[in-house]
Amino acid sequence: MREKELRRSMSVLPIGTVMKLTDLTARQIRYYEQQDLIKPVRNEGNRRMYSLNDVDRLLEIKDYLDDGLNISGIKEVYKKQEQLEDERKKNLQKGLTDSDVRKILQDEFMNIGGLKPPSSTFDNPNNFHKFNE
Amino acid sequence: MREKELRRSMSVLPIGTVMKLTDLTARQIRYYEQQDLIKPVRNEGNRRMYSLNDVDRLLEIKDYLDDGLNISGIKEVYKKQEQLEDERKKNLQKGLTDSDVRKILQDEFMNIGGLKPPSSTFDNPNNFHKFNE
DNA sequence: AAAATGATGTCATAAAATATAACATTTGGG
DNA sequence: CCCAAATGTTATATTTTATGACATCATTTT
Known part of the structure; x- marks a missing residue:
């Protein structure tokens, strides 16, 4: 609107x-x-x-x-x-959405110590990923 | 809103x-x-x-x-x-919706000469009722 | 405590916006 | 041509706002 x-x-x-x-x-x-x-x-x-x-x-x-x-x-x-x-505008210009940016940050986390993404409770309330562990 | x-x-x-x-x-x-x-x-x-x-x-x-x-x-x-x-307000007070009112008007039509409802071209664009005549 | 500072109040003055009313102009139909 | 509807124009009074200066009050700073 x-x-x-x-x-x-x-x-x-x-x-x-x-x-x-x-x-x-x-x-x-x-x-x-x-x-x-x-x-x-x-x-x-x-x-x-x-x-x-x-x-x-x-x-x-x-x-x-x-x-x-x-x-x-x-x-x-x-x-x-x-x-x-x-x-936000800058990222939008690059064609990135907020959730894209979140993913990027997660990836960076992963590479720090070769770990899995942190997947906060907020992003994954039911911790579904745990079933893949 | x-x-x-x-x-x-x-x-x-x-x-x-x-x-x-x-x-x-x-x-x-x-x-x-x-x-x-x-x-x-x-x-x-x-x-x-x-x-x-x-x-x-x-x-x-x-x-x-x-x-x-x-x-x-x-x-x-x-x-x-x-x-x-x-x-509209009056009818709404009585708990009637617009389509209720339309039905009532149709019923009144029926009772005039013991006829079927008129079913205007608007309400029945393809005149399907004709197949029942 | 005194002084400084931040936030707001108050007041005076000037300019802009609005209200009202009267009269003028325009325009379309009879 | 005349009339009435719609709008323009102008004058006057009142209200609203802008600006700047000075005052007040509370909080910090020194």
Whole structure:
């Protein structure tokens, strides 16, 4: 559903609406922007316009702050997240899926000591491979 | 997905945004409201606030006008639509589905002249019943 | 403890967006 | 040609937002 994503990223909400949806003050919202946590677009009249994704992120920021993180911490969280997404993109470009990558990591494990793959409980909940031992 | 509906009906868009999304002028949007085709809510400051459903309806209105309908015609269309929805609700309350209702109508037909159900071409495209005559 | 810093509040000022109402224009049908 | 429907235009008042400065409060740092 590509259309949904598009709509979630359309900047159509004025700051007043965002204040209500997030229960944040304009001061807070602008401050988080100043700290590069969000980047609302500006309309022709220089008013900030927000997307639903922006609203989600602001709600996230609120949660992180409630959890005791400070702005710097939140910034780090998003930096890591971006790195992760970049890696995923790179692999996708190479035609690899997440599960492909998992297999590769497993193979690397195998070659370390000539061992079998670890097959975590998560990947193989019922340990079926054990019947082949 | 009940949440989706809720979000589509949240009045969060100022008229400026709606203008861009629909390519209508403020004058037109307010005029259609005056004609009871839409009913945006007002915020504390008396500004009209629109939902995504409102935007959809405005786009519909645009299409109808392009098709040569006038405001009165469009009003009729929406009146009929409401009537239909009301009927559906009533039947749903009685625990009847659409196909139940169709059966009931067929039965009524039968009793008119002690005849078999009509089985319209739509319901029986190949007229299979004819082989039983 | 004092000072510094981070996060937010508050206030003043300017600009942009919207509401309302009145009058003007356009367009299609009788 | 005239009328009415749909829309444009303009003026005025109010609301909303942007920006920047200064204030406050809590937490760290020194």
